[in-house]
Amino acid sequence: MSVQPALRVRRCGSGGARRGRGRRRGGGRVRRRGRALGCARRRREARADGRGSGARGKTRGARPRGILELPGGAPEAVVTTAATEIELGPRERLRRAARTGGAIAGIYIGYKGLHWLDRGALRGVVGVARRQWDRFSASTLNDAATDLGGVLLKAGQFLATRADVLPPAYIERLARLQDRARPIPYADVRCVLCAELGTEPETLFARIWRRPIASASLAQVHRATLLDGREVAIKIQRPDVRSALRADLGTLRLAVRAIQSIEGTLGFSILLDQLEQSLDRELDFRLEAESAERMARNFAGDACVRIPYVVPEFTRTRVLVTEYLPGIRVTDRARRTRAGLDCARVLDVLFDAYTAQVFGHGFFHGDPHPGNLLVLPGRAGSFELCFVDFGIVQEVPAGFHPGVVALVQSLLARDATSVAAALYALGLETRDPAARTIERIAERITSALRRADADGFATLVAALGSEIGELLREDPLASVPPHVFLLGRVLGLLSGVAAQLGVRINPIRALLPRLFEGR
Known part of the structure; x- marks a missing residue:
């Protein structure tokens, strides 16, 4: 277990600011935010969560990240900074940079070596070695993402859904990252609630389950019951997430520049x-609440789609309270089977929902990984598809629908010239227009469509990924509209x-009839 930074705590008395100093092992710094409120039960709650003196284990006395250390060791001391935003100290920033950079560099060097061997006399053993390296690299990336959270975990969540392009070793390993970030202690959760809501949570909630139902890279979710009896889910932002995201994005930018200096410009900076713009928006839960309410209005009256309602009186920048829905993840095979759900029907409803969002509402959910898609079983095999987590959403411009219609019609006609024209119309541009990269991409796509059968989008993406990637390494994209990217x-x-x-599923043929039902 790695040593986590201890923290300095700023305390405030009734007559003005008074500072108390804790032990400083990791150089961490806590910035007080909002009104000072009492947390008299903090140490009792820490012991109840298993974080007493016996929980230190091999951390050499250091406390886990995010736990406030009280000066003097008073068992019932009052921490007057109930809400904190943890600023990572130099030692922790260096640890994160080394962990992230080391993982990326090790994986890249390994695949680079296998690529070199594949050209030489040892080509026969490369297949076995590559499968072994896949397992090792997947484990390395999983461990680093679990340890650090933040941007690396968000990237891992995306990769875990790419069963169409990634080796099975990655899918199996990274799938564990879905809502499985390291939980933050309930004592810290309670302190964030105190600061954001302006009072102790016990005065607002009849019950809050201490064990989280989900712990993701930016926030943690707890089940709760309101005083009026409604079952809700409380989403609480991690206290160190802002500082960690800044540090991780800086490391990733350095890694991208280093790899691009060897491989050529790959367009990863875009x-x-x-990602940075999206994360900035995700950190304001008030914006997420507005997006959830808008999505609920858009699907009002739809018997197949369910959006949890927001409890606005308890929603703040770092706290979001919504309806609790005990659904089944779309990828949970065992529970789907017990509920008698038809997978093809679930996918059909999902496809219809996205067609309505993009071409009907002009506003869509941008993060449909398995943790954000739930199925609520009904009677006789019926169900509702539930979307959760509206931190990533996107507006669609008015002229987008006709552009997509033109693109799909061109793809169905296997006309490379028309496909290229449609891609340009959607706003795609590369750095060197003279290279005609968009035209070459259109030719590769239409050629793949001629070879493709009914295997669907997964096969198409797998066939095109390496070919288009090679073209874009030579001439990277210079302009991608946000809605097209998302x-x-x-x-x-x-x-x-x-x-x-x-x-x-063949999405091109499935999409065409739906396009003319949009706006």
Whole structure:
């Protein structure tokens, strides 16, 4: 177990600010935020959560990240900074950078070596070695993402859905990252609630389950009961997430620049820019509440889609309270089977829901990984598809629908010239127009469509991935509209969901009749 940073705690008395100093092992720093509130039960709750003196184990006395250390060791001391935003100290930032950079560099060097061997006399053993390296690399990435959370875990969540393009070793290993980040202690959860809600949570909730029902890279979710008896889910932002995201994004940018200096410009900087903008929005839960309410209005009256309602009076920047829905994950095969759900029907409803969002509502959910898609079983095999987590959403411009219609019609006609024209119309551009990269991509796509059968989108993506990647390494994308970028990500996520459901689908033919039902 790695040593986590201890923290300094700023305390505030009734007559003004008074500072208390804790032990400083990791250089961490806590910034007080909001109104100072009492947390008199903090140490009792820490012991109840198993974080007493016996829980230190091999950490050499250091406390886990995010646990406030009280000066003087008073068993019933009052921490007056109930809410904290943890700033990572230099030692922790260095640890995260070394962990992330080391994982990326090790994986890259390994595959680079296998690529070199594949050209030489040892080509016969490369297949076995590659499978072994897949397992090792997947384990390395999984461990680093679990340890650090933040941006690396968000990237792992996306990769875990790509059963269509990644080796099975990655899917099996990274699938464990779905809502399985390291939980934060309930004492810290309670302190965030105190600061954001302006009072102790016991005065607002009849009960809060201490064990989280989900712990993700940015936040943790607890089940609770309101005083009026309604069952709700409370989403609480991690206190150190902002500082960790800044550190991790900086490390990833350095890693991208280093790899691109060897391989040539790959266009990863565009992806990082989009990721950073998305994460900034995700950190304001008030925006997420607005998006959830808008999505609920859009699907009002739809018998197949369910959006949990928001409890606005308890929603703040770092706290979001919504309806609790005990659904089944779309990829949970055992529970799907027991509930008698038809996988093909589930996928059909999912496809219809996204067609309505993109072409009907002009507003879509941008993060449909398995942790955000639930199925609520009904009677006689009926069900409702539930979307949760609206931190990533996107507006669609008015002219997008006709552009997609033109693209799909061109794809069905296998006309490379028309496909290229449609891609340009959607806003895709590369750095060197003279290289005609968009035209070459269109030719590869239409050629793959001629070879493709009814195996569906997963097969198509797998066939095109390496070919298009090679073209874009030579001439990377210079302009990708945000809605096009996010839709590409959504299609990849939905493709992975379809592959895990074991359903074959040809999205081009499935999409065409739906396009003319949109706005």
